[in-house]
Amino acid sequence: MSSSGSFELQPPINGKFITILSIDGGGIRGLIPTIILEYLESQLQELDGEDARLADYFDIITGTSTGGLVTAMLTAPNKENRPLFAAKDIKPFYLEHGPKIFPQNNM
Numbered sequence: 260m261s262s263s264g265s266f267e268l269q270p271p272i273n274g275k276f277i278t279i280l281s282i283d284g285g286g287i288r289g290l291i292p293t294i295i296l297e298y299l300e301s302q303l304q305e306l307d308g309e310d311a312r313l314a315d316y317f318d319i320i321t322g323t324s325t326g327g328l329v330t331a332m333l334t335a336p337n338k339e340n341r342p343l344f345a346a347k348d349i350k351p352f353y354l355e356h357g358p359k360i361f362p363q364n365n366m
Contacts, residue, residue, distance in 0.1 A: 278316065279317060279319045281326070282323075284322065284323040284324025287325070289324075289326065289329055290354075299313065299346070300313050300345060300346035328360075
């Protein structure tokens with residue numbers, strides 16, 4: 260943080276540009292970006308090995324509502340400071356806990 264109280268933008272990790280992954284909200288519909296992210300990560304793993312995670316390819320990962328939950332799962336560190344969850348771990352989490360987290364309003 261600078262002396263003026265604002266954050267200073269750090270240089271990108273790779274290349275000249277800052278890469279951002281923004282994940283939309285939408286309650287239980289968070290399954291949709293989860294499936295897309297699972298596929299993207301699997302393709303990256305084919306190129307770079309099974310330990311590749313989406314967090315390795317983006318300088319910033321952010322999301323609103325359910326996108327924030329997905330973001331937390333993609334970026335939470337384990338003891339080795341690597342992502343605790345792979346993208347493939349998120350869909351089972353949503354299927355098990357989604358109805359409790361995002362209850363349907365029966366009006």
